[in-house]
Amino acid sequence: MQIRIYLIVAVCGICRLADGQSPSNEQFIAGLNTVRSEALRKDAGALHALNDLLERWDSLQVPPAVQQSFLVSSWYASSVQSCSEAFIQRKSDKTYGKNTMPLMVGDLAILSRNKDMAELLVEGFLTNRYPFPIDPGSAIFFEFSQYGLHDSMRIGEIGAGSGIISQVIGASYQHLEIYVNELEPKLVGYIEEKLQQTGCIRPSNRMVVVQGEKSSTKLEGKNLDLILIRDSFHHFSKKGKMLNSIAKSLHPAGRVVVVEPVLDAVSPDSLHCSKLMKKPDILKAFRNAGFELQAAIDDAGTQIFIFEKGR
Secondary structure, rough: OOOOEEEEEEEEEOOOOOOOOOOOOHHHHHHHHHHHHHHHHOOOOHHHHHHHHHHHHOOOOOOOHHHHHHHHHHHHHHHHOOOOOHHHHHHHHHHHHHOOOOOOOOOOHHHHHOHHHHHHOOOOOOOOOOOOEOOOOOOOOHHHHOOOOOOOEEEEEEEOOOOHHHHHHHHOOOOOOEEEEEEOOHHHHHHHHHHHOOOOOOOOEEEEEEEEEOEEEEOOOOOEEEEEOOOHHOOOOOOOHHHHHHHHHHEEEEEEEEEEEOOHOOOOOOOOOOOOOOHHHHHHHHHOEEEEEEEEEEEEOOOEEEEEEEE
16 A cells, blocks of 8 residues: 555645654554454464465556455445346456456455455555555545544444444444444345354443444434544435434534545546545535534545534
């Protein structure tokens, strides 16, 4: 993962990170290492096969963005949707082209056997070579530093996908209530099964998987200290109603952190979702719902927005 340069724009002016500054939260690193260690213990042979696969992709000069995109899509198609290898192969050929994303017999089986490690790699927590050590230069660590995480928080993750972010948080801090919200029923089942099987979550934490709705978080009245929306806001089909629900789910002094790629900052020929929004449209949606922008952090196409409810 490449190290990125950030521009932080706060409502009170412009701030700059000191050179070399990076988050050094020992709790978070320890929790992440617990999740990583659990993934390493599951199937050593599969992990070495994954390493060989990633090395082959690099030797064939498969772009990192294509590798990451394929890891996400193949994990979802295989582990969540239970699609066949033949179906995934056809979709890959159509999306990336055979020459761009060359697959061999057995590649998809390797990825399926390594779904827990793949989740960590996709988010950028680890380097992509065995034994997959933590990558302290990854952008994800800066992102986590903006969450303001500490013990004894009430947290909601909206559109949680695989649930890996909430899992890492639950392994890192104590006395938390974490509500893992997802709209798609199959993903809800996937997260529930994973959280039941993992031994990483600290015993003092309460993890609740919530089946969301298009217009509701199903978390109203929870008085959450922090709500995370990562790479999912552009998928909300009823944004106004969802933002009203989010406001009702938040503590009066709580924060909403939104991590979103924005259409006006991505290359037209890059791999990106067709539903991406422009930055002004995101800000307008939150402003119309009564939120106040506290900071906007620009990461070359991805934005980290921090909102609070209007006073």
